[in-house]
Amino acid sequence: MKALVKTDAAPGITLRDVPVPDIRDDEVLIRVRAAGVCGTDVHIYEWDRWAASRCRPPFIVGHEFAGEVAAVGALVTSVAVGDRVTAEGHIVDEHSLFSRTGQAHVDPATRIIGVDRDGCFAEYIAMPAANIWPLDPAIPYDIGGIHDPMGNAFHTALAADLAGAVVLITGCGPIGAFAVGIAKAAGAARIVATDVNPTRLALARTMGAHAAVTPDQAADAVRTASNGLGADVVLEMSGVPSAVHQAFALARPGGRVNMLGIPAKPIDVDFASEIIFKGLTLYGVVGRRMYDTWHQMTRFLRSGNFDPRPVITHRLPLEAVDEAMALIRSGEAGKIIFEL
Amino acid sequence: MKALVKTDAAPGITLRDVPVPDIRDDEVLIRVRAAGVCGTDVHIYEWDRWAASRCRPPFIVGHEFAGEVAAVGALVTSVAVGDRVTAEGHIVDEHSLFSRTGQAHVDPATRIIGVDRDGCFAEYIAMPAANIWPLDPAIPYDIGGIHDPMGNAFHTALAADLAGAVVLITGCGPIGAFAVGIAKAAGAARIVATDVNPTRLALARTMGAHAAVTPDQAADAVRTASNGLGADVVLEMSGVPSAVHQAFALARPGGRVNMLGIPAKPIDVDFASEIIFKGLTLYGVVGRRMYDTWHQMTRFLRSGNFDPRPVITHRLPLEAVDEAMALIRSGEAGKIIFEL
Amino acid sequence: MKALVKTDAAPGITLRDVPVPDIRDDEVLIRVRAAGVCGTDVHIYEWDRWAASRCRPPFIVGHEFAGEVAAVGALVTSVAVGDRVTAEGHIVDEHSLFSRTGQAHVDPATRIIGVDRDGCFAEYIAMPAANIWPLDPAIPYDIGGIHDPMGNAFHTALAADLAGAVVLITGCGPIGAFAVGIAKAAGAARIVATDVNPTRLALARTMGAHAAVTPDQAADAVRTASNGLGADVVLEMSGVPSAVHQAFALARPGGRVNMLGIPAKPIDVDFASEIIFKGLTLYGVVGRRMYDTWHQMTRFLRSGNFDPRPVITHRLPLEAVDEAMALIRSGEAGKIIFEL
Amino acid sequence: MKALVKTDAAPGITLRDVPVPDIRDDEVLIRVRAAGVCGTDVHIYEWDRWAASRCRPPFIVGHEFAGEVAAVGALVTSVAVGDRVTAEGHIVDEHSLFSRTGQAHVDPATRIIGVDRDGCFAEYIAMPAANIWPLDPAIPYDIGGIHDPMGNAFHTALAADLAGAVVLITGCGPIGAFAVGIAKAAGAARIVATDVNPTRLALARTMGAHAAVTPDQAADAVRTASNGLGADVVLEMSGVPSAVHQAFALARPGGRVNMLGIPAKPIDVDFASEIIFKGLTLYGVVGRRMYDTWHQMTRFLRSGNFDPRPVITHRLPLEAVDEAMALIRSGEAGKIIFEL
Secondary structure, three states: OEEEEEOOOOOOOEEEEOOOOOOOOOEEEEEEEEEEEOHHHHHHHHOOHHHHHHOOOOEEOOOEEEEEEEEEOOOOOOOOOOOEEEEOOEEOOOOOHHHHOOOHHHOOOOEEEOOOEOOOOEOEEEEEHHHEEEOOOOOOHHHHOOHHHHHHHHHHHHOOOOOOOEEEEEOOOHHHHHHHHHHHHOOOOEEEEEOOOHHHHHHHHHHOOOEEEOHHHHHHHHHHHOOOOOEEEEEEOOOOHHHHHHHHHHEEEEEEEEEOOOOOOOEEEOHHHHHHOOOOEEEEOOOOOOOHHHHHHHHHHHHOOOOOHHHEEEEEOHHHHHHHHHHHHHOOOOEEEEEO | OEEEEEOOOOOOOEEEEOOOOOOOOOEEEEEEEEEEEOHHHHHHHHOOHHHHHHOOOOEEOOOEEEEEEEEEOOOOOOOOOOOEEEEOOEEOOOOOHHHHOOOHHHOOOOEEEOOOEOOOOEOEEEEEHHHEEEOOOOOOHHHHOOHHHHHHHHHHHHOOOOOOOEEEEEOOOHHHHHHHHHHHHOOOOEEEEEOOOHHHHHHHHHHOOOEEEOHHHHHHHHHHHOOOOOEEEEEEOOOOHHHHHHHHHHEEEEEEEEEOOOOOOOEEEOHHHHHHOOOOEEEEOOOOOOOHHHHHHHHHHHHOOOOOHHHEEEEEOHHHHHHHHHHHHHOOOOEEEEEO | OEEEEEOOOOOOOEEEEOOOOOOOOOEEEEEEEEEEEOHHHHHHHHOOHHHHHHOOOOEEOOOEEEEEEEEEOOOOOOOOOOOEEEEOOEEOOOOOHHHHOOOHHHOOOOEEEOOOEOOOOEOEEEEEHHHEEEOOOOOOHHHHOOHHHHHHHHHHHHOOOOOOOEEEEEOOOHHHHHHHHHHHHOOOOEEEEEOOOHHHHHHHHHHOOOEEEOHHHHHHHHHHHOOOOOEEEEEEOOOOHHHHHHHHHHEEEEEEEEEOOOOOOOEEEOHHHHHHOOOOEEEEOOOOOOOHHHHHHHHHHHHOOOOOHHHEEEEEOHHHHHHHHHHHHHOOOOEEEEEO | OEEEEEOOOOOOOEEEEOOOOOOOOOEEEEEEEEEEEOHHHHHHHHOOHHHHHHOOOOEEOOOEEEEEEEEEOOOOOOOOOOOEEEEOOEEOOOOOHHHHOOOHHHOOOOEEEOOOEOOOOEOEEEEEHHHEEEOOOOOOHHHHOOHHHHHHHHHHHHOOOOOOOEEEEEOOOHHHHHHHHHHHHOOOOEEEEEOOOHHHHHHHHHHOOOEEEOHHHHHHHHHHHOOOOOEEEEEEOOOOHHHHHHHHHHEEEEEEEEEOOOOOOOEEEOHHHHHHOOOOEEEEOOOOOOOHHHHHHHHHHHHOOOOOHHHEEEEEOHHHHHHHHHHHHHOOOOEEEEEO
């Protein structure tokens, strides 16, 4: 089968012909139909310090996908050949204490497809049955193929009480843009979104932001939206130090800051004035809650209250991997999908 | 001033000329501009068993209103003459243990205006400053005048997690109709509303119900809306025994039933099969949370996500009290407002 | 192997010699060392209406146990031969929507060992690996053998905020007695326990109740414990109609009633005065949360803060099944354990 | 009356004879009987940068006290002359949006007695009736006089689910020592406390810590207590940068860190590895929840489950103010109380 392979500890990703994977009795083989491209894939492509320290080539790249079930192991009863499915790419032991107490998403023993083992930029992928999520008939493969990053956005957004809230979203890349749409669907009273990139601000407006502004205008926009009180909820989606400080500053006293963006290095924080005296709650977001987030996501999509399609800007074949990487780095792309 | 007075322990309510009330140093005098008529007022008008056991004539009737501040006591700093306001009609000691621990709405020492003391069907009413809620500039007096029943609906609806949920609302009187609109604004995936009255079902559709059906069709409608699972949340707004049983039956296992409707007499409930084995959570709703509900309500109204106006069907002068009572008893009215 | 078998649709349970069960690749074979006897077993023994409608003889009875792992299937990695274990007796599909969203305990497709399939009153039992819970080295087999009913008590008790609370526990059978000890360990300020049986009241005192009284004294005891306010939390463990009414009556306004006791028939409840106007929250308890309850239980036991041993009153061999049933029916036994 | 007055913008606090304060109609005059001395008072005494930027002499110092009611204003009904009381020292507008939505503790308009206006190191103090908390008959004045810092500890500790939890408490000054006792009373399974000061570690052991160790031993102690998992809950009571990093490092994945200690300057935090990838929740603690924390505190004290008395090490007259300040700076004192 065709697959995009990280062949060596060096920059680049290569299209190769590789064997279709075998499955165990508790696994499922999926014919991939759509697969989202993520910033993590760019790190692997560029072979930056994080990638070099974490990944062990050769392996197939890619961790966001949807497709149809091509084969199931002997013990698998929850899914059948022909089913349309997507999957959670974080593989954890179903019987670990974390999994059994609703905390699978933070299990330190997590292995990620396309990072720690073979991924989904390929015609087929083998997955544990435990990780398969049925794709609702109303949801097409392209949207199925981006459930992983949408799930990040759902996890981040729905870890706060959004109904009636003033929400600030710092960073309008694809996940931030999803978060705008989710906050809208969940009844936020006012959504202020910030980014430095005009294309992304336009996307945020399309997704439902009441105000989409550059960071220097954020304080005014939040003040107007909240009668001077501050944002009830901040979703920090950028990882940029100035945005993190702004998240704390523009949250109202007693407010909540859910942090998904990953700062590249330490940030000097004045806990006294920025966090403690304001009575803030901070929540670090990892992956998706297994599988509450997936259930919520399906319900939002099926209801039609949330439509992620404006975020998808490019559909490419696996062969166009270099173009996909260049597009993401340009900052002008929304979500890019490989179609197979 | 003009006032609608319950003069005697007998049917009827009479328009009278009475003195403008005095205020204490911690009270506020309000010129009433709009006042909602409620089923409770009908009970008082009819002088039924509940009214006869609870009320002590003579007193001015009415407990839902908005108006402008005409005078403030010497110690009042939170509101000024000329302010547009509405008010919580449940009067509780601000320093009671219930008030101080977020439970003022269930304080057994509550006294209700228009029931236990003089109410708002009058040109002026005196209220404790503690009970005044500022009316947002974007909210007109007529909507201000129905904050009390809307608040019942907000309390009932927002005591559940509605974003993405399948919601069943049993009973589409004015409060049920408000609840439909609130559930819609809060991101419910599907809203099924039931009533026996076609006028009310039409109103539920106007407010956003995906299905508005008679009780015999409810099970099918919930099944369709929930893929056979049952309703995540039921808002019981009728107090009718068959609707209460249906609320329990159509909630999904592990679901939640918030009960606002007041059954007139005991109901024979099989706790084992209806509640316990299903793992249901029930919540009895009293009044409005002071003042979280009021803050939520203001935010929903100000955002424009929730519009209660379709529920208001009649605007009458105080002189039309008999007509107002007849309209409510007919079941054909939505919310009726006295305008002054 | 020896096993207690429900052989026919008629009263009685019989000791038989039966084959050791086979296991599948995802199952575990356990050598049973201790097994608790439950009221449910009495229903099956007596072959009452519930049993006749639910059970399909022949099958091995018993659903509470601990033992050591004798064999594991090829795909099992979470447990090894020789491990000391106990197990959740409610078998649900690990990949059902209920299981995946933290609601496995209310999955309608649950099958219970010793009721719907072969149980644990036998030398060996086969269980899905998913249901195995490792037994902490500090916890002996006899306590491991009653994790199921203790788990009912933990689920019921910890579904409320007990620290500093006034707690009323209605019904002091074994599960009620466990609940007393759990409430004590979780920091309840005052625990009032009620029962009609003096032996059980004495047990409640041993487990830490500040007051253990007959139902006619309950109102006074709660009043004294709560400065007249009412119980913050009621744990209803009896299923007796008068106790259910008392649970509602003695809960404080805004309080919480967690219901585990199973009323045998419908109860006539005045929802208006008993539940709604008091702003109560009711929660129907089914089984144990999988597996949050098990983790909590292990932590309480390992810490030494909770000691269930006073509740265990009898240790018998499988051969003494008739004696065990008679003891439970007498009301004089606490928890009875079969030791193998 | 006698009072300890900050007379000038310079080091020192002076005993003076000043007039007994007047009260307004909604205020209460209290004859102070016991008043706790706090680190904040030391800052004011030393006139450090914080004090110089915040305080405006002359004013009476002190913010923790208990006493008896000497006079009440005309509108005060919730308390009477002769009542034993303590009081919340953070004065906020009862009708502010923060107060009305359960967030009074983070109201930016808060004014603190003994900091922003006259305090309690005096024979009498005038307080708003809203701030008075009745002192349970079972609670003596000395314990009443330290309700403020105990309340900080209760707020910090009970903002987490402690029953059955492994708890790490970093910093065992008086508030940390209270927190140990509260965690014990609330059913923590294991409590690890850290400090560099042996006297404080001994106090932590007295209050119930299972392990009280220096910071270099903390990782081992938490590992042992949690089977290698990490602390479920960390209460950061020191404000020391190395302790803050340790709080994040020793919390388990998905754990919670409640932060009360005030770092003197910014801390360089790697949000990616220390907070986000671990899925931590952080909560900044300000003051006491009004008045949920006070109710909880009363219940813990009245039950006898929590006894703060070992933390009180010195009882002095107002005249000994210099000695009190020296004792606190020595690090060898627990809680010091002025008795009047």
